[in-house]
Amino acid sequence: MPSRAALVRAAHRSIRKGSKSFAAASRLFDRKTREKVWLLYAWCRACDDIADDQDHGRAPAxxxxxxxxxxxxxxxxxxxxxxxxxxxEPTGTPAFDAFGVLAREVPLLRDVAPDVIEGFALDAADWRPRSERDMLRYCYHVAGAVGVMMAAVMGVSPEDDDTLDRACDLGIAFQLGNIVRDVWEDDARGRCYLPVEWLVEADIPPGEVTKPHYRHALVPQVARACALAYEYEASARVGAARLAFRQRWAILSAANIYGAIAREVEARGAHAWDHRVTTTKMQKLRFVTSAFTEAQHRAPALRPHPVISRPQLLELVRKA
Structure with a gap:
């Protein structure tokens, strides 16, 4: 089994290669938290790559x-x-060895890991969301559950359900942003994560979501997903205010960076998929700076969770 220090170094290389935005935000954590975040990221990235047969989100040789x-x-x-x-047990794969080490330091991860893996199972089964609830359940598996893990890594107590729920809300907000940004890329891989019911309402036939003559019909459905993303993000900011300063700064920076994705997709309308929506280094710097100010001076007013948050989603998971 590699040493913990070696696993941390491997995880750091992984996050730098796989996610520049997340790598940038992770620098804001204190050292101990940052290392744990890297270890968690490495496992998530490795699972995602195995599921999609990729290397850090890119096609392998x-x-x-x-x-x-x-x-x-x-x-x-x-x-x-x-x-x-x-x-x-040693796995021969640093990312999984890293997760084993981290799970012994943060016990909650052991309970949540199966929910994350279930997201990969849905993709393996060529699953499609029929309803909005289905889409949100998928978002929980692939991102909301990871948000719960991240909160645990940052020291949130397993008994603090409200803060864990809001961490889950942030993961869901991020994933909704990914869904609207990646409509074209997902379609090329035979996938679509917008609810079938939404597409039926828009008179978009199955499998034709990216056809040019349906772009304008698609825009209002994407705006619905963006509105959901904003709602979940706002809820998550309430939970972020309860964290230690550096953790709060990092999480708010990530919320600003990833939240900008949905906002830009919505702003571009029918041209949202002409070029992939990204954030520049200068934009990231502005988002990190504004998060610093927000973390120091602005505590958002307490607001209710979205109608479908972690408790409701866990009920859907149990029924599935």
Whole structure:
């Protein structure tokens, strides 16, 4: 088993390669929290890459014919490596070894990990959300549950349900932003995460969401998802105000950076997918600076959770 220090270094390399925005925000944490965040990120990134047969979100080098695993086999690999890591066994994969070390330091992760893996299971089964609730349940699995893990890593007590719920809300907000930004990329991979019911209302036939003549019909449906993202983000900011200053600054910076994605997609309207929406280094710097001011002086007013938050989503998960 590699040493913890070696796993931290490997995780740092992973986050720098896989997410410039998250890597930038993670620098704002204190050292101990930052290391734990990197270890968690490495596991999430590795699971995502295995599920999609990628390398840090990018296509890997060509492989010999017949050596690529099918989606179910890739899912089984994620489950097996995670189980080994949680059992304290070496996996031969630094990202999973890192998760095993982290789960012994932050016990809540062990309970939430299966919910994250279930998101990969939905993709492996070629699942599509039929309703808004289905879409939000998917967002919980792939991002909201990760938000709960992040809160635990930052020291939020397992008994502090309200703050954990708001951390979940932030993950859901991020994922909704990803969904609206990546409509074209997801369609190219045979996926669509906007609810079927929404597309039916817009008279967009299945499988034709990216056809040019449906762009203007798609814009209002994307605006609905953006409105949901703003609602979840606002709820999450209430929870962020309860964190220590550096943690609060980092989380608010991430909220500003990722929240800008949904706002830019909505602002571009039918041209949102002409070019992939990104944030520049200068924009990131402005978002981090504004988060610093917000973390020092602005505590948002207490507001209710969205109608469908973590408690309701966990009920949907149990019924699924």
């Amino acid at each position: 060509p492989r010999p014919v017949g050596t690529t695993l099918d989606p179910e086999s890739r899912l089984a690999t994620i489950r097996t490596l995670t189980e080994l890591a949680l059992a304290g």
